[in-house]
Amino acid sequence: MSTGTDAHTPRRTFAIISHPDAGKTTLTEKLLLYGGAIHLAGSVRAARARRHATSDWMDLEKQRGISITSSVLQFPYAGTRFNLLDTPGHQDFSEDTYRTLTAADCAVMLIDAAKGVEAQTRKLFQVCRLRNTPIVTFVNKLDRPGQDPFDLMLEIERLLNIHCVPVNWPIGMGSSFRGVYDRMSHKILLFQRVGDHGQSVVDMREMSVDDPSLPELVGETLWKSTRDEIDLLDAAGEEFDVEAFREGKITPVFWGSAMTNFGIEPFLARFKEFAPEPAPRNSSRGLVHAEDKNFSAFIFKVQANMDKAHRDRVAFMRVCSGSFQSGMWVRHVRLGKDIRLARPQQFFAQERTLVDEAYPGDVLGVFDPGMFRIGDTLLTGESFVFDAVPRFSPEHFGRLRVKDPSRRKQFLQGLSQLVEEGTVQQFVVPGQEHSPVLGVVGQLQFEVLEHRLKGEYGVEVYLEMLPYTHARWVDGAEATVDNFEGKGYGAAVFDQDNKLVVLFKSDWALSVAERDFPKVSFHNTAPIVIAAAK
Numbered sequence: 228m229s230t231g232t233d234a235h236t237p238r239r240t241f242a243i244i245s246h247p248d249a250g251k252t253t254l255t256e257k258l259l260l261y262g263g264a265i266h267l268a269g270s271v272r273a274a275r276a277r278r279h280a281t282s283d284w285m286d287l288e289k290q291r292g293i294s295i296t297s298s299v300l301q302f303p304y305a306g307t308r309f310n311l312l313d314t315p316g317h318q319d320f321s322e323d324t325y326r327t328l329t330a331a332d333c334a335v336m337l338i339d340a341a342k343g344v345e346a347q348t349r350k351l352f353q354v355c356r357l358r359n360t361p362i363v364t365f366v367n368k369l370d371r372p373g374q375d376p377f378d379l380m381l382e383i384e385r386l387l388n389i390h391c392v393p394v395n396w397p398i399g400m401g402s403s404f405r406g407v408y409d410r411m412s413h414k415i416l417l418f419q420r421v422g423d424h425g426q427s428v429v430d431m432r433e434m435s436v437d438d439p440s441l442p443e444l445v446g447e448t449l450w451k452s453t454r455d456e457i458d459l460l461d462a463a464g465e466e467f468d469v470e471a472f473r474e475g476k477i478t479p480v481f482w483g484s485a486m487t488n489f490g491i492e493p494f495l496a497r498f499k500e501f502a503p504e505p506a507p508r509n510s511s512r513g514l515v516h517a518e519d520k521n522f523s524a525f526i527f528k529v530q531a532n533m534d535k536a537h538r539d540r541v542a543f544m545r546v547c548s549g550s551f552q553s554g555m556w557v558r559h560v561r562l563g564k565d566i567r568l569a570r571p572q573q574f575f576a577q578e579r580t581l582v583d584e585a586y587p588g589d590v591l592g593v594f595d596p597g598m599f600r601i602g603d604t605l606l607t608g609e610s611f612v613f614d615a616v617p618r619f620s621p622e623h624f625g626r627l628r629v630k631d632p633s634r635r636k637q638f639l640q641g642l643s644q645l646v647e648e649g650t651v652q653q654f655v656v657p658g659q660e661h662s663p664v665l666g667v668v669g670q671l672q673f674e675v676l677e678h679r680l681k682g683e684y685g686v687e688v689y690l691e692m693l694p695y696t697h698a699r700w701v702d703g704a705e706a707t708v709d710n711f712e713g714k715g716y717g718a719a720v721f722d723q724d725n726k727l728v729v730l731f732k733s734d735w736a737l738s739v740a741e742r743d744f745p746k747v748s749f750h751n752t753a754p755i756v757i758a759a760a761k
């Protein structure tokens with residue numbers, strides 16, 4: 228596989244955000260297929276299917292050594308190298324899913340045409356919004372009956388508060404889905420169904436929108452209604468504005484079917500044009516640009532190996548500026564120490580490949596003997612720290628009790644280490660410092676925590692779930708423990724940076740608190756604490 232690692236190949240780094248079953252795995256595979264990174268679709272799906280076939284996540288993790296969820300897939304397309312950051316979903320959904328988005332320059336929001344905007348898509352969309360990450364929308368499964376395209380766009384606009392601009396428009400839906408109209412080139416792209424279930428690229432015929440054979444090819448009625456829709460869109464003056472997209476103000480919308488490959492190529496061709504370059508990143512020294520000469524990167528994910536025999540971890544870093552060469556010495560700013568980055572890796576599905584060079588937008592996985600934490604800055608040249616990767620509101624809360632009280636010391640040591648690593652978040656209830664509340668975005672994080680406490684610290688625990696569903700970091704003059712504690716809203720607690728947080732039991736409790744305290748700001752991410760550069 229060509230990974231196009233030379234310095235001159237433009238990089239585009241993105242993630243796919245979607246609700247489970249919208250077709251993320253299928254679309255990923257088709258992007259690889261069209262990029263020439265795989266030759267027959269089926270391999271990624273097969274790996275996923277094997278993964279989901281077992282309920283024992285830990286056992287599978289052991290067999291594989293490293294989770295497929297940690298993969299960063301690269302594929303070339305028309306002279307550009309795409310880095311697709313895989314965002315764990317399904318039962319692997321966790322804070323890592325959110326953190327990964329902070330390393331992407333843009334997101335593809337994948338929507339099932341029949342189901343519209345679903346819960347997990349909304350959450351992931353909000354995380355993208357925090358950084359004004361540009362979002363491209365791909366409406367999938369057009370080969371099946373779905374919602375009316377206009378209604379779907381209205382739903383996206385209403386629920387996500389972002390303006391939709393269709394870049395292409397579907398011709399038919401379900402069994403009559405024939406192709407798309409490209410609104411920028413005014414061309415009709417008709418797809419030819421082949422009998423191999425989308426394993427190979429689909430034939431595409433390009434025609435002028437005024438071609439007289441279209442009514443016959445598409446069918447009189449369908450062609451007439453499509454023309455009416457195209458005219459309606461044109462009359463509404465919906466032109467795509469790439470600047471507004473890059474500022475996160477509008478989302479270009481594409482239509483297709485990942486399963487049959489209809490619409491994949493038109494999407495990729497435009498995506499290559501629109502997808503933003505590796506973005507500058509904020510730091511204690513101001514914006515760090517991809518063109519800056521010195522190397523810099525930040526760690527956005529640390530993946531622990533669940534196999535007891537291999538205690539290694541892989542730390543994932545996103546290169547932000549300069550260039551990286553294997554074996555190079557870099558400064559680990561938090562530790563104030565120079566380290567050599569030997570044997571960094573890139574990931575292609577389950578395979579790891581060693582990397583000699585990397586450039587802004589690229590992601591490297593490095594063996595971590597326990598020295599990396601989420602948000603760490605690595606660089607050459609003058610020292611600074613990148614803005615921290617935010618902590619996101621957990622959705623599941625619990626308390627741990629040690630089974631064997633004589634192991635309490637090891638428990639506290641292990642817990643504090645794992646909290647620092649970002650495995651879980653910790654909240655202290657005033658007066659109950661000995662028994663912190665733990666919070667996670669995905670239930671799986673609790674399983675990982677229990678597993679690692681047992682495997683690495685020899686501590687077995689009982690997990691008691693608590694009824695909270697949201698954490699809100701509060702600030703303002705009225706943001707006090709007394710205003711929130713014991714008043715029925717939930718619990719007033721302090722996070723690991725000693726910031727006041729209110730844990731709510733429901734959306735309703737949260738909305739009552741917001742109404743009762745209009746001067747208090749309720750944030751669903753922790754305030755960024757800037758560490759000093761060493």
Ligand code: G4P
Pocket residue numbers: 245246247248249250251252253254367368369370371483484485486487
């Ligand atoms: P995910 O990663 O987002 O969870 O979705 P995934 O790709 O696994 O797709 C979920 C289901 O939706 C799969 O069906 C897949 O084949 C189907 N799918 C994906 N894209 C399309 C599409 O464009 N059109 C249609 N009709 N279906 C699509 P499944 O029955 O769960 O699995 P399988 O039997 O197809 O393997």
